[in-house]
Every structure is written in C-alpha cells, then in structure tokens.
Amino acid sequence: MFFSSVLHIALLAAASAAVAVPNPLPSELGPFAKLNAQAKTKAKLEERDDASAKYRFLSDATQQYQVTSLPDVPFTLGEFYSGSMPIKTGDTSRELFFVFQPTIGAPVDEITIWLNGGPGCSSLEGFFQENGLYVWREGDPAPIQNPWSWVNVTNMLWVEQPVGTGYTTGTPTAKTEEEIARDFVGFLGNFMKAFSISNFKIYVTGESYAGRYVPYIASAILDKKDPVNFNLSGAIVYDPCIGQFDYVQQQVPAYPFIKANSNFFKFSTSTMNRLANLHQSCGYQRFLDTYLTFPAKGLQPPVRTQSGCNIFNTAYSAAQSANPCFNVYEINQTCPTPQDVMSDNIFPDGAGGQTNYFDRPDVKAALHAPASSQWTECSNQNVFVGRGGPENEGDLSADSIQYVLPRVIDATKRVLVANGDYDMIIMTQGTLLSIQNMTWGGSLGFSQKPATPINIPAQGNMGIQHYERGLMWGETYESGHMGPQYQPAVAWRHLAWLRGEIESL
Numbered sequence: 001m002f003f004s005s006v007l008h009i010a011l012l013a014a015a016s017a018a019v020a021v022p023n024p025l026p027s028e029l030g031p032f033a034k035l036n037a038q039a040k041t042k043a044k045l046e047e048r049d050d051a052s053a054k055y056r057f058l059s060d061a062t063q064q065y066q067v068t069s070l071p072d073v074p075f076t077l078g079e080f081y082s083g084s085m086p087i088k089t090g091d092t093s094r095e096l097f098f099v100f101q102p103t104i105g106a107p108v109d110e111i112t113i114w115l116n117g118g119p120g121c122s123s124l125e126g127f128f129q130e131n132g133l134y135v136w137r138e139g140d141p142a143p144i145q146n147p148w149s150w151v152n153v154t155n156m157l158w159v160e161q162p163v164g165t166g167y168t169t170g171t172p173t174a175k176t177e178e179e180i181a182r183d184f185v186g187f188l189g190n191f192m193k194a195f196s197i198s199n200f201k202i203y204v205t206g207e208s209y210a211g212r213y214v215p216y217i218a219s220a221i222l223d224k225k226d227p228v229n230f231n232l233s234g235a236i237v238y239d240p241c242i243g244q245f246d247y248v249q250q251q252v253p254a255y256p257f258i259k260a261n262s263n264f265f266k267f268s269t270s271t272m273n274r275l276a277n278l279h280q281s282c283g284y285q286r287f288l289d290t291y292l293t294f295p296a297k298g299l300q301p302p303v304r305t306q307s308g309c310n311i312f313n314t315a316y317s318a319a320q321s322a323n324p325c326f327n328v329y330e331i332n333q334t335c336p337t338p339q340d341v342m343s344d345n346i347f348p349d350g351a352g353g354q355t356n357y358f359d360r361p362d363v364k365a366a367l368h369a370p371a372s373s374q375w376t377e378c379s380n381q382n383v384f385v386g387r388g389g390p391e392n393e394g395d396l397s398a399d400s401i402q403y404v405l406p407r408v409i410d411a412t413k414r415v416l417v418a419n420g421d422y423d424m425i426i427m428t429q430g431t432l433l434s435i436q437n438m439t440w441g442g443s444l445g446f447s448q449k450p451a452t453p454i455n456i457p458a459q460g461n462m463g464i465q466h467y468e469r470g471l472m473w474g475e476t477y478e479s480g481h482m483g484p485q486y487q488p489a490v491a492w493r494h495l496a497w498l499r500g501e502i503e504s505l
C-alpha cells in the first residue's frame with residue numbers, strides 16, 4: 001500500500017503481532033457458572049425489555065438493525081443498531097456497514113460519524129478500541145467499559161467505508177475521494193431516512209487516511225446544500241493524511257522526531273550520523289527552516305521523495321532491528337507485542353480454524369453482518385483502483401489541504417486537527433507543516449506559532465493548542481496514532497470543543 005518497495009503499512013492498521021500468543025479468554029467454569037450466567041442473562045433481558053420501550057430510534061423500520069448482545073461483551077449494550085445500508089436506495093449490491101449507538105446521556109439532535117483510515121481499514125477499530133462504550137484494548141483479556149466513551153454525550157455512527165472495507169458489500173470501483181464521498185452521502189441519506197433522523201447536526205471525525213475521507217465527505221455534505229437534513233457542524237481528524245503525506249508528514253520531520261525521541265530509538269552514533277547526513281543532504285532541514293515558520297513564508301513547492309532520500313524507511317528498519325516489537329503507531333512500545341482481538345487470530349472461526357473477533361460467525365450474526373464476509377481489520381484488496389495518485393494509493397484526488405479542508409473550515413469554523421507525539425507514521429511536525437501550506441479564512445497557515453498548553457485534570461500539561469480562523473490545532477503529548485485510544489482524556493476535550501461546549505481545549 002504505502003511503501004511499495006520496503007514497507008507495507010496501512011495508515012491506521014495496528015501493526016499486528018507475528019508472534020503467537022496463548023488464548024487468554026476465560027473458559028466456562030462448570031455447571032454453577034452456567035446457571036449463574038443464565039440467571040444473569042435473564043435479568044439482563046428483562047432490564048432490556050423495560051429499557052427498549054424508551055429507545056429513541058427503535059421502530060418497525062429499525063428493528064431489523066437492533067443488536068441486543070455481543071459475544072464476550074458482558075455488559076448491557078443499551079440502544080444499539082448495526083447492519084448493512086445501501087448507497088443507492090433499493091440497490092443491495094453496494095452497501096456500507098454501520099454501527100449506531102445513540103448517546104447514553106441526555107438526548108441530543110446530532111450524529112457524530114467516526115471513520116478509520118487505511119485506505120481499507122475498518123471503522124470498527126474506533127468502535128471497539130477507541131471511542132465506543134465498551135472497548136477491548138490490546139493486551140486486555142476481556143472488554144472493559146470505556147471511561148471516555150464518546151457515546152456518553154453524542155450519537156455515534158461508525159461506518160465501514162469505502163466499498164471493499166470490512167463488512168461492506170460490493171466491488172471497489174473508486175478512483176477518487178469525490179466518488180467515495182458521494183457514496184457515503186448516499187448511504188447517510190438512507191441511514192437517516194431509516195432512522196427517521198432529520199434536522200440533526202452532523203459532525204464528521206476520523207483518523208489517519210481519514211484525513212482525506214473526513215474533509216471530502218464533509219465537503220460532499222456541504223454540496224447537498226440542505227442545511228436542515230445535512231447540517232454539517234464541524235470535523236475532527238487525528239494524525240491525518242492531509243498534505244503531501246509521504247514527503248511532508250514523513251520524510252521531512254523524521255530526523256528531528258528521532259532525535260527528540262532518542263530514548264525510544266536507542267540508535268548508535270553511526271546510525272544517527274547517517275540519518276543526520278540524509279536530513280541535510282536531502283534538503284529536509286532546509287525545507288523545515290524555510291516553511292515551518294509563523295506566519296507562513298509562502299507556498300511550499302510540490303515535492304516527491306527522491307531516491308536515496310527515504311530517511312523514514314531507513315530509520316524504520318533500524319528501529320525494528322533494535323526493537324523487534326517496535327510499533328510505528330506508538331513508538332514507546334517494547335516486547336512483547338500485546339495481543340489484539342482485531343487482528344490476531346485467536347478465536348474459533350466455526351470451521352475448525354482461528355480468526356479475529358469480527359470474523360467470528362457468532363459476532364457477524366449478532367451484528368447483522370453478511371455471514372459470507374471475510375472480515376479483516378484492513379482490507380486485503382485495494383479499495384481505490386486508480387493508478388498512482390498523490391499518495392500512491394490509487395486514489396487520485398488532491399491532498400485535503402488544497403481545497404476540501406479549507407472549505408470545511410470556512411463553512412463550519414469548527415475543525416480540529418490533532419496529532420500525537422508518539423506517532424511515527426504521521427509526525428506532529430509534518431502535520432503542522434502541511435497546515436502551513438493551506439489557505440483558509442483568507443490567508444496561508446497559522447500566523448503564530450502554537451504555544452498554549454492543554455491542561456488535563458489529573459494529567460497536567462498534555463499538549464499544545466492553537467486556534468485561528470475556525471481551525472483548532474491540538475498536539476498531544478505521549479499519544480500514539482490512535483488519539484482517542486492512547487490519550488482518551490485529551491480526545492474527550494476535543495469532542496467537547498467540537499460540540500461547542502468549550503471554546504478552548
């Protein structure tokens with residue numbers, strides 16, 4: 001996908017462990033445990049029957065999507081729906097897959113959409129490991145209640161898209177973001193119709209390659225010119241692919257990143273010297289000196305990584321030799337790599353083999369997912385079928401900073417771009433550098449260097465915020481690629497800002 005030569009990493013695929021880990025799942029403990037479990041299930045069912053009378057979105061039309069329990073999730077799900085929804089009304093040959101969980105707090109007339117990246121990675125990662133009500137984190141033997149669930153305050157809609165991802169139905173045909181955004185808006189219209197939703201605010205959020213999905217989809221929502229039914233009200237992107245990703249967000253910032261985090265990389269002096277020389281000779285330091293300035297000096301020239309200048313791959317290989325469990329998505333990880341229910345095959349697959357959580361037949365049945373689908377966290381097929389494109393992903397659309405991201409900022413005045421400092425796949429400095437090549441609100445980049453701390457109760461200073469002309473920037477200290485997973489209390493502040501509860505982070 002991203003690095004045809006040396007590497008093959010999806011933006012947002014958690015790098016999965018090659019090491020087999022013994023199955024830690026609790027087993028049945030004999031007849032008493034079973035009886036107890038039955039009594040509990042009965043109590044739970046009764047509780048649910050009472051509760052469902054109050055379910056806001058339950059109707060004859062939505063009942064087919066209702067989910068009442070999930071295998072190995074020992075909690076009351078509450079109001080919960082999932083299933084396949086056509087892109088074009090009545091055409092079941094191309095469908096996206098959604099999980100919809102209305103808020104457990106006071107009812108709100110809004111939908112917060114969450115999208116993971118890849119391209120081709122499932123948004124169920126967000127649902128089950130980042131901002132859902134219950135999360136099954138890497139390394140945990142069972143799911144836990146998420147103390148920072150976004151479901152606490154908003155109606156969450158996680159959507160697997162584009163076609164070719166996760167449980168979606170159909171064959172990938174898209175060559176551009178414009179096409180997948182049109183598909184998404186078709187899906188969203190059908191979803192809102194089925195759930196009798198109108199006049200809701202819509203927030204679009206996501207991570208990684210969704211740095212392209214989110215602004216393109218938000219922009220397509222604006223194209224509807226229907227502020228009653230498609231009231232786009234803001235967006236958040238985490239560690240997003242918004243600029244000339246491979247050069248500006250990976251190569252240029254790589255050496256300063258490694259130097260600042262030398263305690264994790266532990267490179268020899270000779271390796272550091274080799275990287276320092278590349279950083280100079282390939283022009284990366286000059287690029288930083290010229291363009292990472294406040295206010296921005298001018299437009300950055302179009303760029304491509306020259307051969308011999310792939311400092312990112314050189315550093316990544318060295319990091320893996322030094323630390324076999326090095327995780328490019330969270331650089332402070334060491335061995336052993338924790339087991340991940342999303343990508344490690346640790347559950348019975350119903351046919352005598354082993355598979356991941358969402359590929360289990362019982363999980364698919366519970367979620368109303370196509371039984372024949374072969375679910376993987378990131379698709380094995382390409383979900384974009386163009387040739388090349390600015391990120392070499394078969395996705396030919398312009399970088400988000402060129403048109404769609406500025407358009408969404410100008411229209412909503414409420415867009416947040418966040419980046420975690422322990423993320424090496426999209427580095428904080430590179431994202432900021434991309435912002436300095438974006439024109440919104442009538443001028444280029446931020447006029448001032450971000451410097452205001454983000455103070456989080458019980459954690460202290462957890463980053464840097466900066467706001468200008470509708471765009472909020474949030475650098476997050478000690479966070480890997482998946483913002484809501486690695487620093488959930490900070491992401492909680494992001495969500496509060498998005499929803500207009502607070503005006504600074």
Ligand SMILES: *[C@@H]1O[C@H](CO)[C@@H](O)[C@H](O)[C@H]1NC(C)=O
Pocket residue numbers: 147148149152492
């Ligand atoms: C979210 O709701 C749960 C359940 O009521 C609660 O335990 C948790 O503290 C809430 N989290 C926040 C950040 O409000």
Ligand SMILES: *[C@@H]1O[C@H](CO)[C@@H](O)[C@H](O)[C@H]1NC(C)=O
Pocket residue numbers: 199201227228231232233
């Ligand atoms: C759209 O949402 C905004 C808040 O983001 C609200 O002020 C406005 O009234 C809404 N527009 C419509 C047509 O409901």
Ligand SMILES: *[C@@H]1O[C@H](CO)[C@@H](O)[C@H](O)[C@H]1NC(C)=O
Pocket residue numbers: 243244248299300301302303402437
């Ligand atoms: C900077 O923006 C200009 C004009 O919008 C574009 O032509 C150029 O390719 C961009 N450079 C980078 C490095 O993104």
Ligand SMILES: *[C@@H]1O[C@H](CO)[C@@H](O)[C@H](O)[C@H]1NC(C)=O
Pocket residue numbers: 332333334478479
């Ligand atoms: C990496 O850093 C995060 C944030 O400080 C921390 O929660 C996590 O435990 C660290 N991981 C390791 C393996 O040290």
